[in-house]
Amino acid sequence: MTTPPHTISTLPLSWEDVHRDTRILAGMLAELPAFCGIVAVTRGGLVPAAILSRELDIHLVETVCVSTYDDRDIRDPQVLKTLAGDGAGWLVVDDLVDTGATLQVLRGMLPKAHFATVYAKPKGQPLVDTFATVFAQSTWVAFPWEPPGKGS
Numbered sequence: 786m787t788t789p790p791h792t793i794s795t796l797p798l799s800w801e802d803v804h805r806d807t808r809i810l811a812g813m814l815a816e817l818p819a820f821c822g823i824v825a826v827t828r829g830g831l832v833p834a835a836i837l838s839r840e841l842d843i844h845l846v847e848t849v850c851v852s853t854y855d856d857r858d859i860r861d862p863q864v865l866k867t868l869a870g871d872g873a874g875w876l877v878v879d880d881l882v883d884t885g886a887t888l889q890v891l892r893g894m895l896p897k898a899h900f901a902t903v904y905a906k907p908k909g910q911p912l913v914d915t916f917a918t919v920f921a922q923s924t925w926v927a928f929p930w931e932p933p934g935k936g937s
């Protein structure tokens with residue numbers, strides 16, 4: 786995502802931060818009825834999905850592939866690859882819900898799935914079923930897998 790103009794602080798996360806917070810999310814998800822599989826939302830959901838697949842002992846892992854066009858405050862997610870069915874029994878995983886634009890599109894495609902993110906900002910929070918940590922809307926989260934200076 787291109788850094789939005791209203792962002793006022795950057796929070797760099799380490800691999801250890803993401804691992805810890807994803808394990809916290811796993812603990813929350815473990816309380817729920819078992820999922821048939823995990824759907825990682827590319828690209829940010831890939832690492833959290835890998836961690837969750839270990840923590841929850843789920844071997845069936847799929848992807849939905851999303852590329853988002855950013856123009857200042859307008860986000861336009863394009864779905865490059867979807868998943869068959871209505872999402873029933875599946876756990877959809879992303880790293881972050883920010884504006885909610887990505888999950889809004891995915892919820893339309895997979896209305897019966899359970900949606901989880903490691904991190905949530907207030908604007909997108911209503912679109913997530915389970916999340917571990919909330920950041921202020923004005924915080925720019927820099928993930929350890931992002932090449933320096935490229936944003937996510």
Ligand SMILES: O=P(O)(O)OC[C@H]1O[C@H](OP(=O)(O)OP(=O)(O)O)[C@H](O)[C@@H]1O
Nearest residue numbers: 786827828829853883884885886887937
């Ligand atoms: O709630 P939203 O405003 O839609 O923002 C959240 C999305 O933005 C990031 O992906 P991004 O579009 O940057 O693509 P990437 O995962 O390929 O880096 C992140 O991984 C989420 O998928």
